[in-house]
Amino acid sequence: MKKGLFFTIDSILAAGIVFATIIFASSFYAEEQPIFHVSYMSKDLIDTLSAANVQDISNGYIDSLISDGTITNLDNTVLDQIVEFWANNNMERANKTASNVTAPLVPDTYGFSILIDDETIYSRDKPIAKSLASSKKIISGVAKGQQTAQTRNNPPKLFGPVIVEIRAWQ
């Protein structure tokens, strides 16, 4: 009976040592995942948002803002529109536009945030586990209520330039 007990403890200890060694060795030999995906994510995201016009992008939320007259300049890119909402202190619409447009572009496994002049417009709340990449663009535009085609003596008020930053992380 006592011999059997010693044998069991011995085998458990041995098995524990074996498993601990394998886990240690595996972690020692495993290559770290390359981080270029995160870098591409932030770059592609900022390039896509600054390339797609609000009238071209097929998005239910943006379409509703166009049809109710909230978005008036259909030549705005999505990024221009987010900045315009921010400049007009319409943070809720800036946030919703950012979250609606980016939802199908960014998988759930990624965290990301959009900042304008270091002010967070939208952030997906995920901890940074491996790496973070950032891409920036400078945006400026015509302030609310101002016409683009005003005379030289009566130029429109402009906002910006502001720095729009997209951070992506995993």
Added chain:
Amino acid sequence: MLTIKIKNINKNAQMWFMDFVIGIIIFSLVLVTYYTYTTNISKQDVVVLNDLISDSKSVSSSLMLAGFPENWDNDTVQRIGVTGNNQKTNETKLRHLSDIPYKEAKKLFGTAYDFFIFLEDENRSLISMGNECGYGSRNVSANITFKNAAYFNQAENDMQNEMNELEQKLGINIYRDWSSSSNMLNNISAYDFVLMETPQLSASQATQLESYVSSGGFVFVSEQIISANGGTVLGVEYTKRTSCSQNATVIYDDLFLTLKKGDKIAPGECPYIFGSVTTIAEFPDGKTSIAKWDYGNGSVYYFSDFDVNFVGDLQGSIKDAFEASILVCGKASGIRLKGNYGNLVKTERRLLFKSKPAKLVLYMWQ
């Protein structure tokens, strides 16, 4: 007596310790050997892996640009890119890419590794690229299915051989055993795509065809759409001509029909259509010989004749267009790499396809 007993115990312990040390050494040696020589992350493989990563970055970045020259085709291409430098996928370039031989593409990308490129939409479904659901090595397969297709020929059978070839190539059945045009139109709703060769429809049959197309059907139709010498059908004016001695010129690069702008086509018959259409080829008098247009929820391609004198292969081009039209790509998760490979790198890029978010995925392996 007690002293002797203690000595015996110590000796036993020394034996056990030696045994343990030797055991651990053997075990560690086996473990180190295993990880050094059998895993795919040995030192040699790390070099290859870094090279693969570098090549996949270079290839994916090239694809995200417009390429060179900007409006390249498979004859003029020097650098492959599938966008307009604006994150928007250019469908014509995708089509041209599918026509470039794989070995040529490897040279243009400057990589020695095998690769496969595909586009997936928001629902993770593959987006077709010409007649395929991706481009690259033949060792990669995707889940594909084909829509129900049918062929109807009333007076001519210029596309008969092409239909036979397609059936053999794709392993599908293109239904063609119609007893009459009425029989075909009464059963047409069972098919997603129909190729009609000079159907010569009556006025009531033309209405049946319009109903089919407007509810989402897709037809390729040639020559005499209706039996009368002229009339309105599918939203366009059709006119028959008695004599024909004119060459039509291709004026539009169509995504499906791989005809080149400037090519001359000499159809055997020269009927034409007029209306709100995209003209692909026109006669010298400005009449439309080949055109496409949407009608309701469906689409129509019209050809003055399938039988033409042409430096290229119009019937082959129509066959390719037929194949592309019935192709249905499955989910991206159905992508399978056949055979063995050492290292594999997957690169994902975000872009827009038809104004919707999409993903360009590149697999590259050794």
